Amino acid sequence: xxxxxxxxxxxxxxxxxxxxxxxxxxxxxxxxxxxxxxxxxxxxxxxxxxxxxxxxxxxxxxxxxxxxxxxxxxxxxxxxxxxxxxxxxxxxxxxxxxxxxxxxxxxxxxxxxxxxxxxxxxxxxxxxxxxxxxxxxxxxxxxxxxxxxxxxxxxxxxxxxxxxxxxxxxxxxxxxxxxxxxxxxxxxxxxxxxxxxxxxxxxxxxxxxxxxxxxxxxxxxxxxxxxxxxxxxxxxxxxxxxxxxxxxxxxxxxxxxxxxxxxxxxxxxxxxxxxxxxxxxxxxxxxxxxxxxxxxx
Numbered sequence: 001x002x003x004x005x006x007x008x009x010x011x012x013x014x015x016x017x018x019x020x021x022x023x024x025x026x027x028x029x030x031x032x033x034x035x036x037x038x039x040x041x042x043x044x045x046x047x048x049x050x051x052x053x054x055x056x057x058x059x060x061x062x063x064x065x066x067x068x069x070x071x072x073x074x075x076x077x078x079x080x081x082x083x084x085x086x087x088x089x090x091x092x093x094x095x096x097x098x099x100x101x102x103x104x105x106x107x108x109x110x111x112x113x114x115x116x117x118x119x120x121x122x123x124x125x126x127x128x129x130x131x132x133x134x135x136x137x138x139x140x141x142x143x144x145x146x147x148x149x150x151x152x153x154x155x156x157x158x159x160x161x162x163x164x165x166x167x168x169x170x171x172x173x174x175x176x177x178x179x180x181x182x183x184x185x186x187x188x189x190x191x192x193x194x195x196x197x198x199x200x201x202x203x204x205x206x207x208x209x210x211x212x213x214x215x216x217x218x219x220x221x222x223x224x225x226x227x228x229x230x231x232x233x234x235x236x237x238x239x240x241x242x243x244x245x246x247x248x249x250x251x252x253x254x255x256x257x258x259x260x261x262x263x264x265x266x267x268x269x270x271x272x273x274x275x276x277x278x279x280x281x282x283x284x285x286x287x288x289x290x291x292x293x294x295x296x297x
Contacts, residue, residue, distance in 0.1 A: 010292065010293060010294075011026070011033075011291060011292055011293075011294050012026075012289070012290070012291050013025060013026055013027075013043075013050060013289070013290060013291065014027075014104075014286055014288065014289040014290075015050065015051075015052065015286070015287050015288040015289075016056075016097040016286045016287060017093075017097065017265070017284070017287065018092075018093035018094070018096040018097045018100075018138075018230065018232065018283060018285075019093060019230035019263055019266030019268060019282055019283065020229035020230055020263075020264065020265025020266060021053050021091075021093035021097075021229055021230035021231060021232070021265060022051070022053055023053065023093075023097050024043050024044060024050045024051070024054075025055075025097070025098075025286075026043075026055065026057045026058065027058045027105070028057050028058060028059045029058065029059060029060050029063070030059075030060065031059045031060065035057070035081070036085070037086060040055050040081045040083075040085035041083065041084050041085040042297060043297075044083035044084075044085075050292065052083060053222070053225050053228045053229075054082050054083055054091060054094060054225060055080070055083075056080055056091075056094055056097065056098050056101070057079035057080075057081070058076060058078070058079075058098065058102075059076070059077050059079055060076060061074050061075060061077040061116040063077075064077050064079065066079065066118055067116040067117075067118075070116035071116070073114055073121050074114035074115055074116040074121055076098075076102060076113075076116065077116040077117070078094060078095060078115050078117050078122075080094050080117070082224030082225050083224065083225045084225065085224075086223075086224040088118075088223075088224065089117070089170050090117050090118065090122070090142075090143075090169065090170040090171050090233055091231075091232065092142055092232015092233040092234075092235065092280050093230050093231065093232040093282075093284070095115055095117070095122050095124055095140045095142075095232070096124065096138040096140055096232065096280075096282060096283075096284035097284045097286075098124075099113050099115060099124035099126050099140070099284070100126070100135065100138065100285065100286060101286060104286045108126075110126045110128050110136065111125065111126060112125050113126060117170070119143060119170030119171065120143060120170065122141060122142065122143065123141040124138055124140045125139045126138050135283065135284070137281055137282060139280065140232070140279065140281075141277060141279055142169060142170070142232070142236050142277075142278040142279065143169065143170050143278065144275070144276035144277055144278070145167065145169060145236070145237075145276055146167070146169075147165070147168075147244070148168055149166065150166070152195070153165070153166050153174055153193065153194070153195070154193070155174055155191050155192070155193055155207075156191060156192040156194070157184055157192075158185060162176040162177070162178060162207075164176040164193070164205070165241040165244070165245075166198070167237035167240055167241055169237050170233065171233055172199050172201065172203045172204065173203065173205070173206060173233065173237035173238075174199070174203050174206070175206045175237050175241035176206065176207055177208050177209070177241075177242075178207050178208065178209060179209070181209055181219050183207070184207040184219050184221075187219065187220075187221045187226065187227035188226060188227070190205070190223065190226075191205045191221055193205065201223075202223035202224065203223055204220060204221065204223055204233070204237075205220065205221045206218050206219070206220045207219045207220075208241070211260075211262060214246075214257070214258065214259045214260065215259065215260045215262075216238060216259060216260075216261055216262070217261070217262040217263070218234065218261060218262070218263060219263075220234040220263075222234070229263065229264045229265030229266075230263040230264065230265040230266060230268075232268065232280050235263065235270055236270050236278045236280055238259075239259035239270035239272065239278075240270075240272055240278065243257050243272060250272050250273055250274040251274050251275075254274050256271050256272060257271070257272050258270065266282065266283065268280055268281065268282040269282070
C-alpha cells in the first residue's frame with residue numbers, strides 16, 4: 001500500500017474457487033486500496049499468506065480508472081491480479097467466483113450480472129441454488145475468440161516439442177495437443193514458446209488430450225502463477241482449438257458447438273457460437289471469510 005493510503009484496523013477478505021482455481025477476494029467498493037505487486041504476492045503466498053492462484057479486488061467500476069469507461073454498463077469491476085502480483089486482462093474462473101461473491105454479499109441477485117474487466121464487459125448468469133442448497137452453476141459470456149497468427153508456434157518442455165495454436169480470449173494462449181498429459185512435466189517453470197517475441201506480455205500454455213467425442217482434458221501453466229488446477233480462459237481456448245482441429249467452425253456451420261473440458265480441479269462446458277462468442281459454464285463457491293491486519297503487509 002502507498003504511504004498515503006489510510007489503513008483500516010482490519011481488512012476483510014474471502015476465499016473462493018472455481019474448479020479449484022482459487023482466489024483471495026478483497027472487497028474494496030470505493031477503490032480505497034492501493035495494492036502493489038509485492039503486496040499481492042504476499043497475500044497469495046500459500047505458506048506465508050492467505051494463499052491463492054490470484055487476487056480479485058471488488059471495486060465499483062466508477063471508482064477505478066481502469067473500468068470507469070464501463071461504469072454505465074456494469075456496477076462492479078473485477079481487478080484481477082496473478083499470484084506474482086502482475087496484472088492480467090481476464091480470468092474466466094475468476095469471473096465466476098466474482099459473480100458468486102456479489103450474490104453471496106447481497107450486492108447482486110441470482111440471474112444476469114454484468115462485470116467490468118480489463119478485457120471488456122463480461123456477463124455472468126448465476127443459477128438459483130438447488131433444492132439441497134448446493135450453489136447453482138454459473139455461465140459466463142467470455143467474449144469473442146480471436147485466432148491470430150502466426151503459424152508455426154512451437155511449445156517445448158525438456159526434449160519434447162509440439163506445434164501449438166495461438167488463441168486469444170482477451171488474454172493470450174498457446175494450445176498444444178499431446179499424447180499424454182504427463183508429457184508436460186511438472187510445469188513448475190514456464191514452457192518455452194517459439195518464435196521468440198510472439199507473446200511479448202507472456203502466454204498461458206495449455207496441454208490437451210482427447211477423452212471422447214467433443215470431450216478433452218487439459219493441464220495449464222498460467223503466466224505469473226505456474227500450473228493451476230483450472231483456467232477458465234484456457235478451457236475456452238482449448239475448446240476452440242479442438243473444434244478447429246476437428247474441422248468444426250460455428251461461423252461456417254451456423255450452429256454452436258460445445259466441448260466438455262476436464263481440468264485437474266473439475267469440469268467445465270464451453271460453447272462457441274457462430275458470431276464468435278464463447279460461453280463457459282461451471283461451479284464457483286465461497287469457502288471462507290475473515291479479516292487480516294494490514295500492517296502484516
